[in-house]
Every structure is written in C-alpha cells, then in structure tokens.
Amino acid sequence: MALIESRDLTIGYTKPLMEHLDFQVERGDVFLVLGGSGTGKSTMLRTMIGLQPPLGGSIELEGVGDPAELDGKRPRFGVSFQAGALFGSMTIAQNVALPLEQWTDLDDSTIQGIVAGKLRLVGLEPAANRLPSELSGGMLKRAGIARALALENDLLFLDEPSAGLDPVTASELDDLLLTLNQALGLTLVVVTHELESIYRIGTRCILLDRDTRGIIAEGDPRVLRDESADPRVRAFFHRESVAKEVTA
C-alpha cells in the first residue's frame, strides 16, 4: 500500500490551481513536488499536510482517513516550513521539546536528552539555548527539521528546504536530507525548484504545470532530465527559458 495516495485531487483556494491529480508516494521515497513559481507547489504541500482542504478528490495517508485531522491529535508526520516557523519566544531547544511535552509523558531530563540528540543530528547542538532571531537562515531550517523529527514520525514534509541558502549550506542541507532518508529510512516529500537538490536527493517527482493545471511528468528526475521529449519538461530540467519572441 502506498504511504500517500492522491485520487482525482483538486487543490486551490477559491479557484482551482491544479485539477485531477493522481499520484502515489511510496515508503522510503524522496518524493519531489516540482514546478515553476506560482504553479501551486506550496498549496499542494498545504493540502497534503491538511492545512488547506482539497477542492475535490481525496488524499490519504497510509490508506486511513484524511491528514486534515490536525488539531488535538498526535501528528503522523513532521513538517519543516520554508523559514523554519520556529516560535520566537522560545529557545531552539524549547522549540524542539514542545511536541515531546505535548504528546508524551516523558520526564524533563529524558526530553532534554532527546532534544540534544536531535540538535546534534542536524548540527545545531551548540545553538540549543539561542533564540530563533539569533540564527541564520540555514540554521533556522535545520532547527525546523529537528523539531519535525522530534516525535519519531517516519514521514517528513519539507517546503523549499534549500531555497535562499548559499551553495555550501544548501549542499549541507541536502546531505542531511539524504542521511535522514538513507540512514534513518524516512520518507521525504519535498517541495522545491532547486535543480542541484532535485538531482542529488530526489528518487521520484511530479512536475506541475500552470497552463494545463496538472501533472506533466512523473518519475525519476534524472531520467526525466535525460529522456523526456516534452519541451516543457526539458525547459524545466535544463533551465531553458521559454522566451517570448521579440517583436522589434
């Protein structure tokens, strides 16, 4: 059974952004949601994690119900937001400890030990007692990943994890994601349009297209890059502009 299964899914706010989407995420995948700016990638992520109800169709997690049942229930997945979305009045360690305090009966010293381990995993243990406002963009993203890992869920959603980072920091973050996937066996669903990250970490992807409001390609991103004959797919993977003809 697929870990996530979308059937005839329509996403959007008042008007549909994408329609009739069918795809599956298998356990152990690094599944990428790709597309240009404004195609609805982030809306897709919000729909997958239950923050935005679908306009039609369904999306199921492990064949059970709707991931939209969020408030008041122990989450079945972790989410890393684009800018970390850490709580500004709490230290990094307190941010990571929050889900453990909410959903487990562990004593404080055990929680502190787990938090230290998660922060060590993402390379942020020295920053445990700093506030989010004292961290760089890359550190905020890593702290967000540590918080998303706190409850030991084996599914992690990430919204543009390497966007806005310098190449070295982006590469380090890709290394971390590969470690999570390969060493810990986590399934990752990543929204991105960073080509280097796509080829490095992705095992499967869907490519969204604004004009057709649907999926125009699905599969291994490296195979799509090398073998797709669709000019829209080639334009995306080969960073070619679809330039309008100059009229002058």
Place this chain on the structure above:
Amino acid sequence: MRPLVEILQTPGGERALRLHGELALDDASRLRRDLAAALADGPVAVLDLEGVDRMEGAAASVLADALCASGAPPRVEGAAADVASIVDLYWRDCSPEAQAPRRRSGFLSEVGEALLETVGTLRNMLAFIGQLFGALLAGLRRPASIEWGAVGRQVERHGADGLPIVCVIGSLMGLITAFQAAIQLRKFGADAFVADLVSLSLTRELAPLMTAIVVAGRSGAAIAAEIGTMKVSEEVDALRTLGICPHRFLVFPRIFALLLVLPLLTLAGDLVGIVSGALVATSTLEIGMRNFLISTQEALVPADILGGLLKASVFGVFIAGIACERGLAARGGAEGVGRSTTSAVVSMLFWLVLLDALFAVFFNVWGIY
C-alpha cells in the same frame, strides 16, 4: 528647442517616426509628450533611429509604451548596435496583455467589495467563537492540553508591566473628576458631596472603562500584532502540524490572563483615583482627608465596586478575544499585520463602549446601581 520626434514619409509611402539626439532619463517626459503628439494621427510603420546617438532605459520604456499602445510595433531601421539592443530589451513584453492597464474599480464595486469584506469578517468572527467554544470544551475534558504556564507570563506582561500607566491614568481621572466636581458643587454649597461623586464615578464607570481602553491600546494591540506575525510567518501553521490547537496554546492563555488582570488593574485604578481625588479635594476645598474618606465609605456599597470589577472582567475577555481573532485573521505579510492590529484596536474600542452602555442599562434595570 528641437523636437525629439518627427513624422516622415518613407520613399515607399510608409509613415515613419524619426528620433534624434541623446535620449536620457531627464528627457523622458519631453519624449512622452512629443510621442503622444506625433502618434495622435495614427500608428507608424517604421521607427527610424539613425539619428539617436544614445538611449537610456527610461527613454526606451517610454518609446515602447507609446508605440505598443498605438498598435502593432513598427519596423526598426538605422539603429546603432547599442541603441538596437536596448530597444529590443524593452520591447520584449510588447503584448496586449502586458500593456493592459490595471482595471480601476468604480464606486459601486468598491461598496460591494467593502460589503463582502464586512460579511467575511463577521463570518470569521462567528467561526472563531465557535472554534473557541469547541476548544474550550475539549480543554475542559483534558485541562493539561491548555498552556497554563503561559497564563502567568501573560499576567505579568499585561498586568504587572501595565500597572504604572494604569495608575497614572487613574490618578489623573481622580484629579479631573475632583476638580470638575469641586467647581460645580461649590456653586450650590454642596462641597461635601465631592467624595461621593469622585468615588462613585470612578468605581462604576471611569476606572473600568479607562483601564480597559489603556489595556486595549497597550496589550490588545500587542497581542494582535504578535499573533498576526506568528500567522504570516507560518508559526500558527506549524502549531497545527504539531497537533497543537492554536486556540488552546495561544488564545486561552491570553483570555484567562486578561480576565484576571483587568479587574486587578481596575481595582488599582479605583484606589489611586480616589486618593488623587482626595488630595485635590483637601487642597482646594475645606474638606479634611478624614472627612473625605468617611464620605467615600458611606457613599460606596460593595455593588459599586463589584459591578465595576465584573465589567472589567468582561472587557478583558473581549479585548483578548478580539485581539486574538484579528491576529489569526492576518495575512499578506507586514502590511497585513498592521491592518489586523488597526482593525483590532478599532473593534476593541467600539465593543468596550457598546458593552459599557449595555452594562449601564442592565445594572439600571436590575436595580444594581
């Protein structure tokens, strides 16, 4: 001054537009006027740029804008390489869609949009109240799920930290009331009633309302801005993905805090205001401090003070509720947070005055005052 633009006929009989000289940023306005005059009689088929020595981006923008708007872009002739490249660059989006002006909305559509926005706001408020009650019931079933630890922090922030300004305002209210009462009552030889007027007006009306207004401006705006910022920076979404209800984590601690804090601040305002009024009365009228305090004691009954404190509690719940609701409705970045905060303060002030009027009516009908 030589015009920058002239209209010619080509040997083939086509209408041509010829430009001259160096077209820089400072020439853009003149160029726009000259182009408008030259193109008033219709589009041109040829753009002759042979006489242009240099063209800056601003001039190219104005040229592209005028020619695109007049119809199909003309054929460019005689342009030097650097001039041709800049014209080419600025004409990339010379399409009807790119040139379409942004539609200005008329009066009726603005009224309609405002009405829809008001209906949307009311719907959101009702939804918020429903969600709040749902979360309250769930919280009562599992009290540990409410962030009680945050209540203490909020009490300190909105209560202890707000005490000095409430005392200052309370003392000024007492001072003003005593002065006004002394002037008017002296005319009728009723100086002895200054204490009654000061104590009753402060405990029943002035202290609860002024304290609530101060707290709305100070704490209500801060709560709306804080939660609004959390909303636009996805922190509220992050809470939900952690399975934590934003109402129980963010809203309840603030509501409980202001429910506790407002009556306490009001009581402080009552005391400081009466003492301030007593100082004014003893210094300007022939009333001793002891007589003032005895008159105050005789004038006040517990219902006066308790009624004021009850009002303050309700004011506190409304201030926190409105601030949280507006904050959670924020969207669209820093500007959206500013809009939500302004909207929260305006709504709070309106509701405070309305509630005070309703309390005045009910207390009168029930015979409490």
